[in-house]
Amino acid sequence: MAVNAMVIRGAQPMLLDTLATVHRDIYLEEAFKIVEPEDVRWLFLSHEDRDHSGAIMQVLEKCPNAKLITSFLGLGKLSEEFVVPLDRVHLMNDGDSLDIGDRVVTALRPPLFDSSATAGLWDPNTEVYFAADCFGTVCEKAPQYTDELSDTDYEEGFFWMNRVNHIWFEHIPKDVIGAAADRIKALDSKLIVSGHGPVERKDTARMCERIKRVAGMKPVHLPSQVEFEAMLGSASTA
Template identity: 35%
Template sequence: MGFAPHLPIRLDPREIAPDTFLLRSAQPALGAPLSVSLNSLVIRGEEPVVVDTSTVANRDAWLEDLTSLVDPADVRWIFISHDDEDHTGNLAQVLELCPAATVVMSWALTERSACSVAVPPERLRWVDPGGRLDVGDRTLLAIRPPVYDSPTTRALYDPTTGVLWASDTFATPMPAEPVDDVAEIPPPMWAEGFAMFHHHALAPWLSMVDHDAYAAEVRALRALDAEVVVAAHTPAITGPSVATAFDHLAALPRTVPPPHPDQAALEAALAGAP
């Protein structure tokens, strides 16, 4: 007997700041009572922005949620944070659905994703880390976060609302029953899951970084004074949890993560499967 495919758990979009919405789902973990956020973002400003396009597995629900928040004809920008398939899974569909939209990438991201989604060159805007994007009523800042699993990764900061989209940074598992905010995760579980995800699933090079150089990158990101931190694989980080999240991030190079599940864990999960 094997595991039945786990489709993402659909969660309602959540407004995390004025006219700024998380499009949310969650993926049940294999053989563990955990789930993992699968988020993207919509900024419904003067020139609406879609930030990442979720997964193929979540396509129908994600497109329904997107079009419930914004008229596709009004979308002017599609910001892709990096080239992993859980961030680009519905890009081709959004390109067709939003004919006035320009895709915000970088040269490297364009090259790396060309074999899966070929964006017409006339619909591209290249923005590198440190670059700015004028979207009418606000100017967004592209940033390379301190932790990433693709060299093309750029976070996105909206100074109008204080919302930081951190791409994969701040990733953490949550309980099997998804939660809205990291404040709903028991603190020891958050700290342990944060370390495990970053060291094992996102940035195994963390143990090799220069501590001072890494600390400077975390300080630069913290200096934005984001009021809300959101990312693809974490519940929203708000209020006092923002400072705690940055403390966890700063500590990563010195943190010894828990072991990741191995073959024995997989076999045990398979043995217990219905």
């Protein structure tokens, strides 16, 4: 499963997510090849999960001019583990916009999410939507773009990931998830970047239509203890 972060280069550079704790060193090395730490003005955190927040304190330390973008709920969740300087926090709720010098970015919650503090980010200059965990997929190899996989291989991992990771989907009316997907579809973005999958670069509308299909699917069966022990036994035999 891919774990992705982004950098917006511009008048007020912004980092989007910081990968997992185990990726911390490589993240800091690669991010600061793209932008100088002193130039970073914003760190947008899609949600507090450790595979997205693994280096936020290191970024704040290395980037003295940066503010952390989260929500009030996200700040509360982060404060269970981190001491975040409150004067370096900028709160954004779903639908809020922020002028970052040469563009105005908007926080837009994706159709499916696994944390109640989740926000995606829309950058109208590059026409890129960063979707947090939504639109992710799991596959044997992690290509950069969705079109590098066959539809069959891509959709198998896509529908599994978007049911397992957003397990509440089965309790929500189809039209509610559909409306949330249409909201992102209406952006007519050039790219949809998931935090956990290859980038959609050719047909972002189709990606949104796929999310609508999740609403009509059955939940994924996950192993019980008995099944888990059988899996371990099979692995040992192999």
